[in-house]
Amino acid sequence: MKKRFICFILMLFAITQAQATHIVGGQLFITENPNSAYNYNIGLTMYFDALNGNPGAEDPSVNIYVFRKRDNAAVGWLEAPKIERKSVTYANPLCGISTLQTYMITYSATVRLDAASFDDAQGYYMVWDRCCRNGTITNIKAPGDAGSLFYLEFPPLVKNNVSFKNSSPVFPAIKGDYACVNSPFFFDFGGDDADGDSLTYTIVTPMQGFSDKANPSIPGRGSSNYPRLDWIDGINVANVIPGPQPLRVNASTGMLSVTPGSVGLYVFAVQVDEYRNGVKIGSVTRDFQLKVVDCPKMEAPKLLFKPKGKTTYYAENEIITIKKGDPNCFEVIVTDPTIFQLIKVNGKAVNSSKDYFTLLPAEFRTSIVNDTMRFQICLDECFVTYDNRPIKIELIAEDESCPIPLTDTLNIFIRRENSGNNAPKVTTSLPGDYVHVTAGMPVTFIVYGKDADKDNLILSGRGRDFNMGDMGMNFASVNGVEAVQQNFTWTPPCNAKKGDTLAVDFKLEDMRCEGNPLPVSKPVFFIVDQSPNNPPTVHTSLTIPEITYTIGSPQGISFDVLGADPDTNTISLSAAGRGFDMGDVGMIFEGKSGIKTVTSPYSWNPECALLNGEAEQAFLVDFITMDKSCASASDTTTVKLIVKENGEQPFPEFPNVITPNADGKNDCFVFQELPQDQCDDRFKDITIFNRWGKQVYYSKIRPNDWCPTNISGGYYYYLIQYTRRSYKGGLTVLK
Template sequence: MKKRFILFILMLFAICEARATHIVGGQLFITHNQDSYYNYNMGLTMYFDALNGNPGAEDPFVTIYVFRKRDNQAVGYLEAPKIERKSVNYANPLCGISTLQTYQITYSATVHLTPTEFSDPQGYYMVWDRCCRNGTITNIQAPGDAGSLFYLEFPPLFKNNANFKNSSPVFPEIKGDYACVNSPFLFDFGGTDADGDSLVYSLITPMQGYADKSNPSAPARGSSNYPRLTWVNGITVDNMIPGPAPLKVNRTNGMLSVTAGSIGLYVFAVQVDEYRNGQKIGTLTRDFQLKVVDCPKMDPPKLLFKPKGKNTYYTENEIITVKKDDPNCFEVMVTDPTVNQIVSVEGATVNNSKNYFTVLPAQFTTKVPNDTLKFQVCLEDCFVTYDNRPIRIRLVAQDGSCPFPLTDTLNIYIRRENSSNNAPSVSTSLGGDYVHVKAGVPVTFDVFGKDPDKDKLALSGRGQDFNMTDMGMEFKPVSGQASVQQKFTWVPPCNAKQGDTLAVDFKVEDMRCEGNPMPVSKPVYFIVDESPNRPPAVRTSLPIQEITYQIGSPQGITFDVLATDPDTNTIVLTAAGRGFDMKNAGMIFEAKSGVNSITSPYAWNPECILLDGQPEQAFLVDFITQDKSCAAATDTTTVKVILKDSGTTPFPEFPNVITPNGDGKNDCFVFQELPADNCQDYFKDVTIFNRWGKQVYYSKVRPNDWCPDKISGGYYYYVIQYTKRSYKGGLTILK
């Protein structure tokens, strides 16, 4: 059923007349639905006495109320329908007793909760308040009149300007088992959290709420301190189930343990607190009741093993050696004092992922008191030990005792020789097992694995007393058939200390027997040597490191910068202007990096603006090279560039007659000898007029010459303009 959560505007009171008698326990839940409009499931898991409960009190739906924790203000309510009812099972179904039968009833609805409507920083809580509990409970006063209140706190659904998603813990189905007087009993009350939050468990006095016999299903009230059950005399939260070992809970995993001293029906509650990043974000209570009965005395089975050739039974501080020619099977015995008792035996290896042995037969039935039964443990070919490492077989014998089977465990340590599988080999491309290394200098070599039987191999590496990745070593595990190969690479870090020795074990494993590989290792030792660093050098192709350049020269400034390093380090070549930006000044130079040697060209065509009105300016450029070793060294060379203005030169004496007759002699008026430009005074234009003042020639570009072959003879005059001076003269053309 999909419902929108109903905000409280007007509370509707719907009171069911039937009393929910004989409530055994339960808990509330709220879970987030990822990427769904109906973004939450809310509900209740309730346990109900199937023998003594009032069938009419099994509600078709429950009403769950939500309150704001800060001020206990009602926020809304939800009607959740019953979606499932089933019987609670026993851990051993054959151990059921006629006076104990429980239903698990689940109520749930899928709803839409708008996160911004649940944004109060202190969070919210939901409750279900109902009367009444089982009237035969031993450890509380007036149990048939006592109500049950289930409680769950959840964090705001919107915090720090974002949706805050959370689900309450999920718990496995409770078993309907009973405990025996003066016998240890374990009860798993632990859960898991979908968000990865931490769960902390503690025992509390169960909540009673405000419901009672006269008003068994009244709407819940908000409260910061709900009423609790009243214990009978002598009972507290520390001994809710009294006895030689009163009820305790493991704070980490929720495992309950108790050795009860008297028969009875005992109610208890566990509080589960939910933590995220060290902050508590939620809590819930789980109620239940445990029946303690007087059970017949039962004795556990006993496992016995007498190694071949010995007259005494095996003790667990022995190692059994099985040679390659010995039989693959050996005999173990189990005894049980009870007649017609079914005894089963299971076995597993503790330090292997696969067992590689069998137990036959695996089940027996005793015929007489203290019957002794024999079975075989048979080892397979892959049950082999390497490097004198014994394999531990754990045998567990289990009988049919109630409420839980009684067991006995026998650990047998076996060292078995290899019979048919040849060992692989591991080698490297190094000349030996010792490698001298220096900080910052790369080390590379290959590691090889080979198997004479052509079995599947796995090759890996592991640092002795250090993590390879933390040290920057690169060696990825690799697998293959018959042979494998992988490259090892390491640049020792700068903090590697001279004299240190690091050992890496390169291991190849024969994977013929999955779960029990045959390993062979080869260590390589890295000895850190001193890392003397010879500094790099930088120079230019200039004969001297000073250049005087006259602005306006036809050729710019060019030279090469060269950096070298006597070691194998990476070097970097850069440049910087002293007090000026090289790029803004028009200088062209590219920073470079490389190994051993680098060359980068420098070029510059200075302009007048760089003189800033002065006759000359000096520019210093530092060319720097630095190596990338751990003890970084640098070298610098400086080039000084002096920029000068060209100065002012006088106008030359121009001829006053030309004869443009095509004989190649004195045909043109030559301007090549005009004064050179400088930053203060430079050519603007030249104009030639006839004797009546008419312009016959004009140029803004400095001309080479003027050859007036299409102009009539006569007298002409000219004007040559510079920015700060001019020159005027007359010219006669004879034809």
């Protein structure tokens, strides 16, 4: 078995030149192998004409070619060996005919596909191109010269830098059944998808490809429009198999249906498109052919039932009532016009998980024309109905008609009274069935279940027209023998309106008859009274709910947040930034809880990074207080915080003379009026030089003043530097 995917530039192989008409149909497949080093299985399922096909055309391996869909560029090819061949079976094995015999041949190989080589967004496709089709096909021109191209599209292995797993749909083996002229025929052509993708089905014209009788097995070519078969005159995709009901396919299930009008061998194709989350991700074309023969006239069996005391046969809209003391068994008739025909009868209870009845006997063989056979339906003890709800028994009689059995269905609705099982009882610890409730005030009681017969019990609850969990009601299902009990708890929400009534049904099921339990129910009605709860309030120590802060100010932002509740309930105080995380921007606020009142301080020292290069930014903070006794009783106040930087300030006009003689007048070079730091323009340093360029003073820290007492008088130069600007000048020192 080959373990590598071969690039086209290295392609070297021998082409088999066997010429034959043998191809009945088939499809390609690609399947993910998640736990294997060779992560995909690629192959071909082909149906081979075992009677008319040349055995020499049964290839020991096939070459499957892969192309990029966007530009039809060759990606690689794979040689897949034959791993299985088996005969196609029939729905009824006794219906085989001498002119129809088909093999299903599977070719497959594992391969390692590199995701980096299959990442094109438009995906890829693979083909197998081979000649020739079955030469006896009726609905196409020159069938023995027509090639067959199988086609499959698959998505990239990577989407948005994430691995994209996918396998093509899986189809069960096709049965080799045939259709009869002027008789309805159904053919399941549907498949399943391992990834849960949805599938849609469409009848299309089969692809012919580029192979022909002279070149039956050629290398695959990339194309966006492969050649298709030529229908004979009067045939198209709307009537591939003509007749009273031409060939149709159910777009959702893949079920084919047809009532053909004439004998023949008809080729057709179904395109199966694969969708994930509403987006098409793949497609595969399935080819096959259906043989239509002139069958002997067959008639279906017939089921008949005459209720006790009736002179006419049962009509399916009737309900049969079986009372206590009535016989447990009744008789049904099945007839069939065909002699020596095997009739099988099956039955099931449609609206019950168990049948609780038997059919005796369930199989017959007719001995004369229109033979009449009788069988008994016997009801078990657990076949009982409650609350006038009948149980529907569906009976199906099936014969041996070819190519598929003919059937008849009879539905009997039966209401049978309970004759031996006592109903359980359900009660509560409440004084009555009506409970007055108040928002925020818990309600608790116990629900009991008991059975005099000591049977298994299941106790559960269900809200009428609402989900108990959505309303915060707590009542878990419980089971036991003879007696069960469970606590019910509920704190009505604050949005419960005065006058509303909610009903909860507590259901107790007697499980003596599994699948058909005996149920009883007790309702409890909850009437909502006016809630006495008053909502809490929240405010801050600010006079107005807005603060403008200039970055670099000596003090940050600080204030107190206060919550209060007039009902002395437990309340909580919290805060949330609108569109930002308070902690990420350096805001400090601790959520607190308490009774009646609660206070928590807020503080913040904004930094330049918060401006993101803008002159100012606004931040909205919501402060919320919530009444813990009633979650939706709350109050919110919002504070707007505007952060900005100072506008650029000019350098002041410095004096050009100082007299450091300690007389308190003009003794120092004063720096108090230097511009304040900006986010992008901060104080860097100050340097003072004498007239010969020697540094006499330097500081990286913004100084208060320069008061030179130990230098000589004369002329000096100074340089004041900020991040993006500087200021220089001269100064005379007089002594």
